[in-house]
Amino acid sequence: MQKIKKVCVYCASSEKIDTKYFEATKVVAKALVKNNTTVVYGGGARGLMGQLADTILEEKGRVIGIMPHFMKEVEFHHKDVNEFIFTADMHERKKQFMVGVDALITLPGGCGTFEELMEAITLKRLGIFTKPIVILNLDGYYDPLLNMLNKAIEEGFMGERHREIWTEFTDPAKVLEAIQSSAPWSNDAIKFAQA
Known part of the structure; x- marks a missing residue:
């Protein structure tokens, strides 16, 4: 099993969301700390970002914030x-998120999280980024986005x-298993980037 030393977590800054998302974020954070994994994230102090950082710090883990x-x-x-x-801007922030990480984890979020995830998917399609991308689809939150991606495949x-x-997963406690079960990906992916 490959050691997961450093990951980036994409997640929400909103505080106006259901408590189940905060609870799931705590579970993910604890699993990562237990595995001695350094976490890179957007640097926020509120919402799921704040919950992620606070839990990691409470559990004596290591967390790195990146923000313009x-x-x-x-x-x-x-x-x-x-x-x-x-960083100088949002573009540089997103580049820094991917430096030296073993995986990207996407928790529920809004347009910023969607945008970060879609850019990562695009870069992986082109073979520029090759690490696992795992999506916590808690209670079907990401069903519409995953359905759209699957429709894009079905339509060519x-x-x-x-x-x-x-890789989609639904149990926040299984974040590490989701990363480990992701299919290997090559930087030769550009050869089949077109449908």
Whole structure:
């Protein structure tokens, strides 16, 4: 079994969401700390981002926040994380999320989380990013997005092999198993990037 040393977690900054999402985030965070995995995330102090960082810190794990300077100016950033990286803009932030990670984990989120996930899927399709991308589909939250991706494959906009770009899981306690069960991916994927 491959050691999962560092992951990036995409998740929400909203505080107006159901408590089940906060509870699931705690479970994911604890599983990662128990595995001695460093977590990179968007750096926020609120919503699922804040829950993720707080739980990791409470459990004595390591968490790295990455955020553009302009967000720091409005006090969005978590001040207690182990390390903080401030970037020039959102594009640089997304690039930094992927540096040296063994996997990307997507928890429920809004348009920012969707955008980060879709860019990662696109980069993996092109073979630029090759690590596992796992999506926590808690209570069917991501059903519409996964249905759209599957429709794109069925309609020929993506190829059948592209279903292996991501792995869906529904139990937050099984985040590490989801990563380990992901299909291997090659940087030669550009050869079959077209449907």
